[in-house]
Amino acid sequence: YLPPEPARPVPPAMIAGFPADGEALAWREVLAKGYAPPPGRAQNDDLALLPYTAGSTGRPKGCLHTHATVIANVVSSALWNGVTASSVCLAALPFFHVTGMVHSLHAPVLAGATMVLLTRWDREAALQAIEKYRCTHWTNITTMLIDLLAHPQIGERDLGSLVLVGGGGAPMPEAVAKKFQALTGLSFVEGYGMTETISQTHMNPPDRPKLQCLGIPDFGVDARIIDTESLRELPCGQEGELVVAGPEVMKGYWQRPEEDAAAFLELEGKRFLRTGDICRMDEEGYFFIVDRKKRMINAAGFKVWPTEVEGVLYRHPAVAEVCVVGVPDPVRIETTKAYVVLRPEFRGQVSEADIINWARENMAGYKYPRIVEFAASLPKSGAGKVLWRELQEMERRTAGEARHHAD
Template structure:
């Protein structure tokens, strides 16, 4: 099978925004160590992070990072070993992250919203032997301490306050550890950029529990170089000043990690770092710091626009905003433009593509509903169920090829067979998303093929919730779906068949409370409906699709 001419000829090149090309030279031997050193060599005295008014220059962060790298080295962390970060956005996230990078370790970042149960799953699935977390999470960790096998645990307080958790042979205090290592490490690991894994980024698939996407140094550097091309153009021709970012995206997620933490090393930019999505603090930073850039997801922007804290705040400093991790509603885009005076950019990507694949820049031709054109070195096509490429205008599954596409899923050989295929000498990734390309090669996303639920920009996996619900003694059968919600993108609803002996004794709220206790705040069902039966296929498979269609019709009538 051959590729269509529009892919062979990169036909979208004639429609690309200024400053974006189809091809881009990426240094093949460059690693994240080099990305970090680029920052130190080019912007040593620049203020990189502002955390509640405390400023950190690049040089200060570099010294702290290499001191902590010396400590990790003496603790036994070696190249290729896996270190887990369970932290909110804070300077210590940057310090510990890049210290591990210096040693050639592989990182896996864990959501600060996770419960102990979810923490244990990611640690065990990734094979992490080292964990760095904040003191506030110790109680959750203790619930599953006997279910994980960790060599060392390092505990910190983001405000550098005293840690009350006692040290043991396994548990070490970050501040005391750093005090013992005053000399910055002058060593860095030798990295094979295309083979060595930098990050195991947990994501979801069409089935099953979250999976770890293996992202090599080359995957991520390729993505960063593409981001840099567009950002260099933006700084010179659009912002006409350097980037001052309001950093609200969580860094545990690849969107925030790549576009804020890592990309920030390439521009000498400044970031106001927030550990949580605090609307009062966001208003203060916009009012006093006058940032010119913010990256987020639809729900974040909706909440910023509707917050009483923002009522009298002049938002005209926010010249650049990018929306990702969920469809950008037209009304949200228009309201943002009314409040700031500037268009909102949109992008599309996955954890499996090191965050990005498609971009609709603010200086390109506006097509509402489109996520734009491919990044440099990236190919995008539409295929049918037989993986045959379709002509422009036809609807099918979106597939992506490029140097930023993951190596594969961690310890999931069968999943890798399903998600990858080769055509025309290229390795293609099946996204599970349904879309079409118009006659100017703009990509329009139509729907998700996956059952993935998008709640406030978070990816939520129905089966993970269902597996927990099946642990409840009153539940006989269940199905979880996403239902449309104008504020959240989708809300989470569970349909449940109770066991006969539990009917009339267990309430919907009992089920919600059970899930809430065992799942992160963005995962538990907000709605529960008891039903007598669930729609099923001929072989007995529960049909979530049928439930979604019924719910959509019911809500449309309202």
């Protein structure tokens, strides 16, 4: 489907083309045949999609989404983000990812907007697309914006057409958000959602976003904070598990009744989905994430949340990317370790000890990482999310092998 000479950088494999196997047809051939879609027969409660969770906290699970659950978020995405027929949306997220599908495909189609497609994430291709096509909207994940802002000529590029840039996938580090605002004058508009909710359950109001904040509940969403043990609802300001009920919540997991039983609970006669995320709500109804419940590090009895530590480390000028995990420790139960990708200009100039010493001066004594390991890159999913669980499991395997050899 590419033109003979693409205007933007594309992966070499796309230039070479893909051989059609068996009965498969090239997209251009399909268009040339003039096929018409069959009459629509789907009803609101019919199964529409079976997207699978990323598996970042365990085995991937298929989520049963109907036409009604999907369209709820498609409409809210277009309305909330102000997508209209005059909008030009940069589609950088893969469409197999629920956020990319809802915000970068379905919402623009609903509004009659223009889509600019990237085959793979490439920051230079993204910058050229924004400049050439005057993109107005860009929904992304944290790692993409971090990469874009690390471009050596970012200060010389024309981003003036952008009117709304937002996304989720992981909390946006404060230092990154402030750099983006200084560069463009725009506030990054964060949102929050899951595969189980076909993208967003929370979004920041575009005209009044808060930094490092999930936002407020989406249209029709009932969101509450509960105690993880007693399951009682907690008041404003207290940390607990976020549970949600709303039109975008899945019907359940595909052939996993035992997972359904663990994922849902009933409050006041209403069915709520347990997100597994530790959050709090402020006095204005904005929600803030602390971290995934399963990511908590038990450091000598103190709770350490990796997301918080990562947010501080991103303020160090040498840090391009970081992932914090817990490492088994015979004295402290667990200790904090940070995998750090350095910015190119700092490689060979900054040591692991420099990062540790800086962290000690910028966060509480029980939180700062005792171990820092430099890495060329961090493992990421096909959607670009950092796979913290891979690093966590690698550390636990290493610790287990060390204990085995010691015995």
